[in-house]
Amino acid sequence: MTTIALIGPGAIGGTVAAWLAQNPALELTVCTRTRFENLQVDTPTGVITANPKVLTNPADAEGVDWVLVATKTYDSGAAKPWLERLMREHTRVAIIQNGVEHVRLFANLVPRERLVPVIIDLPAARSAPGRMVQHRHGIISVPQGQNGQDLVDLFAHTEIEAATHEDFLSRAWIKLCGNSAAIIPALTLRATGPTWNADLEEIVRGIVEECAAVGRAEGAIIPDQVVERTIENARTMPEGASAGSIHVDRLAGNPMEVDARNGVIVRLGREHGIPTPLNRVLVTLLTASGTPWFIRSHG
Numbered sequence: 037m038t039t040i041a042l043i044g045p046g047a048i049g050g051t052v053a054a055w056l057a058q059n060p061a062l063e064l065t066v067c068t069r070t071r072f073e074n075l076q077v078d079t080p081t082g083v084i085t086a087n088p089k090v091l092t093n094p095a096d097a098e099g100v101d102w103v104l105v106a107t108k109t110y111d112s113g114a115a116k117p118w119l120e121r122l123m124r125e126h127t128r129v130a131i132i133q134n135g136v137e138h139v140r141l142f143a144n145l146v147p148r149e150r151l152v153p154v155i156i157d158l159p160a161a162r163s164a165p166g167r168m169v170q171h172r173h174g175i176i177s178v179p180q181g182q183n184g185q186d187l188v189d190l191f192a193h194t195e196i197e198a199a200t201h202e203d204f205l206s207r208a209w210i211k212l213c214g215n216s217a218a219i220i221p222a223l224t225l226r227a228t229g230p231t232w233n234a235d236l237e238e239i240v241r242g243i244v245e246e247c248a249a250v251g252r253a254e255g256a257i258i259p260d261q262v263v264e265r266t267i268e269n270a271r272t273m274p275e276g277a278s279a280g281s282i283h284v285d286r287l288a289g290n291p292m293e294v295d296a297r298n299g300v301i302v303r304l305g306r307e308h309g310i311p312t313p314l315n316r317v318l319v320t321l322l323t324a325s326g327t328p329w330f331i332r333s334h335g
């Protein structure tokens with residue numbers, strides 16, 4: 037029996053946990069902030085359900101073989117009390133988050149040799165605690181090596197396609213290029229397709245080209261088609277479509293992963309001497325437009 041604890045059962049964590057729980061050889065514990073009874077995911081091939089052990093207090097957690105962290109990047113620190121209880125000498129910790137800083141964010145919490153960064157392409161949303169919709173087929177990418185392969189094996193029974201990659205760095209930056217453009221709909225609260233024009237195209241191109249330039253300086257191989265594909269996706273984004281989790285967070289008045297998705301382009305760009313004026317302006321504006329804490333707390 038392999039024991040797994042998943043921290044952060046939101047859109048991604050809840051979906052991943054429900055898929056893993058379909059294998060009775062995996063003993064799953066879900067570490068949550070908001071209690072729920074069971075998991076139910078509407079997947080592209082039907083509804084799956086699961087009844088994992090649910091914990092709300094880190095003091096109740098015990099050592100496991102694997103910890104999967106699926107909090108937002110801005111909640112990474114919240115995983116600390118859970119990790120302190122769940123980790124034993126052999127425990128490996130997979131970080132399922134967007135961005136390119138999985139290792140940096142958890143460097144002071146998990147020994148590097150037991151940390152597995154994960155990139156997930158899987159559009160999902162949460163309608164209520166424990167209730168998720170998985171909109172499309174999911175893909176998981178991890179670095180090559182024993183840890184990566186062992187994580188991939190955990191997903192063998194699922195419909196999520198997991199694979200190791202020799203050049204994980206490039207996978208992460210290519211995903212970030214796609215994610216970087218979502219800052220526009222998160223800011224305007226409109227799909228980009230219906231208002232597309234040459235000026236908007238120049239802005240989207242600039243955002244993604246800045247991301248690609250910084251990624252390449254970091255050592256990633258990013259083909260030009262990645263930039264063109266991202267522009268095409270933005271150009272054809274239909275009215276009413278969601279641009280993904282950052283857009284959902286802005287609409288819900290939640291904190292946003294602005295720093296992990298676009299701020300990082302500015303920060304690392306600065307280190308490499310690469311100008312990132314568009315990302316800088318948009319990060320500043322989106323950060324300034326975030327819902328103030330007193331509105332979030334008091335409605």
Ligand SMILES: NC(=O)C1=CN([C@@H]2O[C@H](COP(=O)(O)OP(=O)(O)OC[C@H]3O[C@@H](n4cnc5c(N)ncnc54)[C@H](OP(=O)(O)O)[C@@H]3O)[C@@H](O)[C@H]2O)C=CC1
Nearest residue numbers: 044045046047048067068069070107114133134159160281
């Ligand atoms: N949604 C998507 O389609 C995709 C998201 N991603 C990435 O995956 C990551 C997760 O995103 P997503 O699932 O959308 O985020 P959600 O906001 O849906 O879920 C985050 C979860 O973390 C939980 N959490 C926060 N703090 C704690 C804590 N102290 N203890 C336990 N749980 C905690 C939240 O609790 P609570 O239930 O109280 O809110 C919530 O369940 C992000 O990096 C995102 O960018 C990647 C690909 C697609």
Ligand SMILES: CC(C)(CO)C(=O)C(=O)O
Nearest residue numbers: 156157158159280281282
């Ligand atoms: C665009 C998407 C859904 C891709 O998996 C994503 O990464 C997000 O919403 O954060």
